[in-house]
Amino acid sequence: MGKEKGLTASELAQFTGTENWYRHTLVRNVHYTDGVxxxxERAGAYWLIDEIALAQKxxxxxxxxxxxxxxxxxxxSSALLRCDxxxxxxxxxxxxxxxDFPEPGIKLYMVDGVIMLPGEY
Incomplete structure (x- = not known):
């Protein structure tokens, strides 16, 4: 699913805040934004949210x-996931x-328990 649709910078730039907060199902103190x-959904990357949330524990x-x-x-078809x-x-x-996440990848922030796109910070 990911490479067929891709993610463009202009699509991601539309997220400058969030109207909704979504709670991670396993790590209940981790939330994520509309942009995430x-x-x-677009890149089939719920696994990425899981990686970030589960790493917190x-x-x-x-x-x-x-x-x-x-x-x-x-x-x-491979990737490196880094956190700093x-x-x-x-x-x-x-x-x-x-x-199958689209190249070149993505950058996300985790701020006070909320995963977000940089534009949502």
Whole structure:
């Protein structure tokens, strides 16, 4: 589904705030915005929301980090998912062996428990 439709910068730029907050089903203190829902639906990337939300519970390096920058770098059918603190201090890096997320990938913020597009910050 992802590569057929793709995600354009102009589509993502339309999200400058959110009208709705969506609660993650497994990590109940994590929410996400309209823009992130659009990305998940358009690119078939609910797994990306899951990766970010579940890492909040599983990764000690993320505890207490109120601002996180999540970058998905897609190259062909694989990807690299990185998280840093916004000041280039890497907190996590994970290899994704297979994805159909559109190239070149995407950047998301996690701020005080809310996953959002940079334009929604």
């Amino acid at each position: 829902l659009f990305v998940a 599983a990764e000690a390096a993320l505890v207490g980090e109120e601002f996180q920058v999540w970058t998905l770098i897609v190259e062909g 603190d916004g000041n280039d201090r890497q907190l996590l890096e994970r290899r994704i062996d297979y994805t």
